[in-house]
Amino acid sequence: MDQQIKMDTLTLADLRPEQQGEILKIETEDGVFKRRMQSLGVVSGTAVTLDRSAPLGDPRIYSLMGYSLGLRNAEARQIRIRVK
């Protein structure tokens, strides 16, 4: 069961340019990072799209709540999403 959930769990880093994502939750033990993300609008239900990637594919710019947020893939992998 647990394995099953992990397998079809997508993270923000998996989002492709043409997709519309919806944030589910932030999976991290780092409380400061989590609250920082939340204050930037990364909360469950927020719609998010991938704007563009840096020349080497990392970091990437996401579009949410009408603004652009730059995030490294390492951080984006801690944010679980669902693709609409």
Add this chain to the structure above:
Amino acid sequence: MTSPVTVALVGNPNAGSTSLFNALTGAQSAVANYQRVTTSLTAREVTHRGVTLRIVDVPGFFSTSSQSPEEKVGCDYIHGEEPDIIVNVLDAGHLDRSLFLTTQLIETGLPRITVLNMMDEVRRAGIRIDTALLASALGSPVVETCALKKEGIDALLDAMAAMALAAPADPLRLHYDSHLEAAIDRVQQHLSKLHPQELSPVRSRWLAIKMLEGDDEVLRHESNHVELVEDIKGEQSALAHEHDEDTASLLASARFAFSNGLLREVRQQEGDPTAGFKLTRILDDFFLNRTLGLPLLLGILWVMFEATFSLGAIPTDWIKALVQMASDLVDKTLPEGMFHDLVVNGVMAGVGGTIVFLPNIVILFFFMAVLSGTGYLARASFLMDRVMHHFGLHGTTLIPMVAGFGCNVPAVMATSVITNKRARLIAMLISPFMSCSARLPVFILFAGAFFENIAGTVVFAMYMTSIGTAMLSAVLLNRIIPGSGGDAFVMELPPYRLPTMHSVLHHMWDSAQGFVAKVTGVILVGSIVIWFLQEFPRDIAYSQDFETAITEQAALPDSPEKDAATRTLKSAQAQEKLEKSYLGRSAIAVTPLFQPLGFSWRESASIMTGFVAKEVVVATYAVIYAQEKGSEQLTETLKGAMPPATAIAFMIFTLLYAPCLSTIAIIGKESKSWRWAGFSVVYSLTFAWVLALAVSRIGGAFL
């Protein structure tokens, strides 16, 4: 009213609080189009309609609970100082995100004024906001402004004055779902029992919410109440069990739900919602292009340094002519003697030789103002993050690094954009490698004298060396300095904005003033001191009797050979005099250290005096050459004075060796350790020596 009313300008980073502060108070604080330009509190008093307002510019933050160090200054201020009025500055184009902070400010219970800043951008995007409805929903007056165009400033001052005089209104209360409300209620009751009569209901509710959110600071404050802390943990796990989410997330979601609901009612979109930022998209397709992005960044920097050199050359020639005129005038009017020599060969050569670089510096600052004001600098750190990550640096380190092109002192201060302590220390220690505008005169002088045809490119290459060394040394520092831990790259990319003419001009004016102040201060004093050091002692035992030899020559019949012989004799005498002066002797004493790099005692002397401030390097050169070769133009005199490879080695050494006194002081202050400041001196001297040696050896083989 006797005591001033404290008004705090609070908003997200880059919401325009500082621009608003400048517009309100007539201050000239630095602004740019990226986050965290303002890192400390600034206050100014203004009297409006008979009310004295003490307006405080608070560094921006996104949330009162995130507790990342760069946001702490702002949070601590709001919680600790409790200003009389909070002016909540919102970027009207980014309300979806900015209202989150508003929901937290509501809970402080302090009187608030809501400012919708950058309304011009919003209107252009065809968005209409029902401010009356927004005001009633937020329980605060709403004022629309455009700080950069100084629109709505009077209305805002009116609102502040009115609120200062009015009786406090009932604070608004945000409602959460029933489970959360029940939990808040229970914690609140517990708190009231622990602190009877001390807490107002607003305050205890606020504390309860903070504790449930897991605010480390508030929890630490209450940590002696073990039972309370246990209670909160219980509430948190019960909530987590019911909602499958931790309490902080529940509260955050509820806050965004409130703001989303509110915006659905007050905001109307006419036309295409992306129209407003269409230009930003088009520009980003270009500047952030995956193939073109990095070459473009490099190209932009090249243009910047090339223009600094070649555009600067024109006004520089005028200043040179002016300096020459002044010098000639003084030369003729002052009677022969020591004072004459001091003014002509000391002051005029040193000060005049340095002031000619004013145009270059002003042009450099123009470019820096444009880069930071448009929002390109934020993009540059995004583009460079991956590359810099390899060097153990964070993309945002680019911001202090670029600031370092101006001056290393603000660069060290600007490292506060970096959250992680160790990463910040590393950024601080590499900042002095950034080629500040004080090194620019050395590059321009040497590049102009030794590499006339490719001078701009040589200057650019020096800047690239500067960046390269900074990055490489970061790798080394990452090994040396104990500990680990990077920083998450979380950066908002602001839309492109046209910097106002006023702020760009202000930047340039500021740099010009700073440079002139330095030239008339430290450079002037330095030139006088250097002149005395090279003039004394006067009773020099020459190796041969120059006077007699010159007199003998004079007796001979006129011929080209006679003139040449006299010139050689005179120059040999001047050189020996310099070498045996205090300056020459002390420089010769340290020259063995620099011999491997191919430097003569003149270079050693310039390097020594340059410790004070790097502009003195050129001033020293100017004084020495004025003495040795007569007051000709420095660039002309310098041509052929050393092999090109040595010239490059000298430029590199000047670029990298020990930070100037002010920078050493600021590193000591910001790192709170004089050990690191001392380390920085030794470290950079070593780097400079090794690199200069390598260049003079390798370059010597080719050039």
